[in-house]
Amino acid sequence: MAKISGARAVVEVLKEEGVRHVFHLPGSQIIDILDEVYQSPIRAIMTRHEQGAAFMADGYARAIRGPGVCLSTAGPGAVNLVSGIAASYKASVPVIAITGVHDQKMLERDSFHEIDQVGVFKPITKWSACIHQPDKIPEMLRKAFRIALAGRKGPVHLAVPSDASRGELDYEPSDPSRYRSDVPAACPDEIVKEIVNLMEKARFPVILAGGEVLWSRAGESLAELAEALEIPVATTRNHPDAFPITHPMGAGLIGKGRGEAGNAVMKQADLILAMGVKFDYQSTRYNFEIIPQKAKIVHVSIDPEEVGRIYPVEIGVVCDVGTVIKTLLTKAREKEICFSLKKIVEEIKRESQKVRDSEIDLEAMPLRPEAIARTLRELFPPEAIIVVDGGNFAKHVRRHFDFLKTDTTHYTDDFGSVGASFPMSLGVKVACPEHTVVCLNGDGAFLLNCQELETAVREHINVIVIVFNDFGFGNVRAYQKVKFKGRYMCDHDNPPFGEMARLFKADGAQVERLDELNEAVNTGLKSDKPYVIDVMMTREALEKPGFLGA
């Protein structure tokens, strides 16, 4: 056993875990660990606000379906991570946040930067702890990875005081297989039998697919299951890529005002096979508007705390969804269960397409958000990865920007932290450099984290940013128009974003017409720099009523 520093031990465990990138903002209390990262093969990506580091780690983790790591210094550095870590917690993304802390002899004296970092992160992580002694670093860091990646995934936080980083320990190498397991549990036969019994009695079963399908990489098996059973698959509103609408059985997402075919198939369901969903409010309203009261629900989730939480279940299964899907597929094939709903689904989709088409006005000037969303879909390749921010523009994206392939979108709306999408898209691009990565956000959102343009340029992270520009916070405007008699407290001005991008040594354009948008996107796709497209709308563009309600 060799003696090494605590900081070195942190990096050794990161290497052991196969970590290739970390996101950080430097500072005095994290400096020892960063210096060890510098001397390792791990690429350190410096950000311009710790929030950016947390969101990039989140995007990165989603893209690799594995751990994302961010580091910050003590005090303000640590609390600046909070919004990002909270978002990871809500979306069950395994982010490992490591924060520096003062030398422990400084603590409990109200010293500079001092705050209870462990306490701050407790409500928004699966585990938050301080490593007081250098010899506990390997154990605690391995535990952090174990907890972040076990069961329902989620962020963890470790605070490392400077004296622990600078102290020494005997380091014994290990391997993740010695201290955690990636192998999911199997599905119990009796439960499968019960589900098959229910299916055999059903007339119109519908699969509702959620985020766990993606984390379990079960998209292909789900497609096979839907084909074998010939039943429609709808998705929750944040995971439309869990089952692409282009698949003959794909009905797209559900949700009032967002979904169309998804809502329509759900309406007919007498059996819902809920695969890794949490029945979120925007998808379901927690009532029977979208989820029919008559439908029996089979709820499969890796997290026992989700099963039967919102709707009473007929059968609850605590298991990895991929495992259940594969087991069901075998049974469906064995017993040749088929509902022959393809024609009906086709019909529903044809009708819903007509409704959606009728909402698009490609000629309208100034530009309408529906037309922008539809046009963008046509301009980007199907495998482009799209990160979508919160705000009213996103409702139009949900409705008119169809996802054509699995693992091609990341919505920020589990938590709904406005401004998350741009740094998240940078994390995605770092993980998937060969993919086109696009950030769709509003003007309000972009100005929350636009300083990360400098990070993107410096680190050559060439994403395309689309700004749906309505010179204000459109969702608030919609409320204030209808419910507050037009007392608007949400309007603002903006710099020209294309020009701003060029000042950051990125590139960009401002567009007012669809042909300009077309040209700008094509330039962006070929650009060797990050590319920002400022799509001009009017203040009234996003205040359309009918979208109100959380």
Next chain:
Amino acid sequence: MDKKKLKSGAEIMVDCLKAEGVKFVFGVIGSSILDFLDVIYRSPEIRYIRTQHEQAATFMADGYARITGEPGVCTATCGPGATNMVSGIAGAFHESSPVVAILGDIHTSHYGRGSSNFHEIDQENLFRPITKFSKRIEQVERIGEFMRMAFRIAQSGRKGPVYLGIPRNIQKKMTPGNAWPRERYRSESVVRGDSQSIDRACALLVQAKSPVMLVGSGVRWARAEQKVLELAELMGIPIAVSHKGLVTEDHPWSVGPIGMVGYPVAMDRVSNADVILALGCTFNQVTTASYTDRIIPSKAKIIQVDLDPTEFGKNFPMELGIIGDVKAVLQDMIEKLKSEGPKHQNDERLQNLLQAKAQWEERLLSEGAESDAVPINRLRLMRDLNTVLGKDAILAAESGSTHGWFYYGFKAYSPILEPGDLSCMGSGWCMAMAAKLAYPDRAVVSVTGDGAFMMTLNELATAVDNKISLVVVVPHNSVYGNVRRKQIEHFGGRFAGSELYIPNLAKVAESLGAHGERVEKPAEIIPALERALASGKPAVLDVIIDGSREHLEPPVKLRVKDRY
């Protein structure tokens, strides 16, 4: 579900208990839970057990949960009622015991005025670090949902305690809604192990030269003992346990506990193992001699089976981790191994093992299991307990030196209710009271040291009041033996706070309406035990034992150099 009839919050709380099939609620009444208890009063299917102190209510709920596998429910009023529950809930958290604590809380309009407000304390935060879920409910219409959530979380995956605080005025408010049947809001589907991992585990066992099973409390929660025995017989594998009685000690392959008071035969098997099949075992400090390689050999390949993936490789690096219900995983392993043809050509291994066990029995005899000495040798007391009690008796133990002697000298046929990793003194016999309520036809006996008994002695009134006829055997030596031994060895015999005044416990018991006897001679033990069991009352046997230096701790106790 149906939303027609209006009900009070308290009625909905009790409806939810009924949906769960709750039979007992343990607690101490107070102003903030009057409404809740009034509904229970009118519900014949739920029996309310009034304790003297809220701590005992939590111990009883914990014992009930452990012995039945069903949630144990306890209640108390706000403020001191809540803080009195902390030790018991913390103990349940350590033992992964599904205790559901439903407490009153401050009126919603008074809440948040801090120390000037009578009984107010931040209960939700108080319980947060020692529960899986802690919640104050502010709206009557959400009571049903949070009750369901509490039971779901307590009983799901790795079990554990939960806390709900319900303000008194919220219990009075009316709201529509009916309880959901329990199968509609929580899944009891069994988690099976991955089949490839099971194949690998089987291959490791087949190739092993000196395999051993290490059984932890997860086996009790999964009710998997029979499967453990089946695998042992099939493969010829010794079974060691982390806690006494998790596997019956009269099975040929069962070698007893390892740890600070482990049996030499178990310790030998584990420390010479090349493959350890760890079943629902956390490798805790006591079991592993403070996480060293003194018991768990560093060369052994560890196969860990656990429902909780955050246990994998936590204290020792593993070879293979299988997420799953222990019983289901064992069943799959047995099927796989059987399908490969006949097994167990380990007659020699068994003979060696039986011989070592016989030597162990002889050693117990030589150390006093048949001793006629006065004061009474504790091994004699344990042996006589075994003589009188049938195999279906339920036993409880306490922390302290009594625990070590109990481990050492008593032969267990079922899991012992013991204080566990938090180890609250005085909790064992309170858990035993709950066991007697759950299984009135079985003999229930607790071996409780005098120091521990004095901590919760008041609860004899609870036993009398509720006609709980358990027997508490109190080895009486008027010292905290565990501490005293350390004071002799490390502190020059300065007995700071370890010498106790203990009254005549038999008389105390009698004065509280229980059966009480003092036992001073070995020949009196068995007749006194028989009278106590036949008394039909709660009974206390105040057994005067040898408190001299060499009888403070069992002779096998492991010592860790830098620890007291």
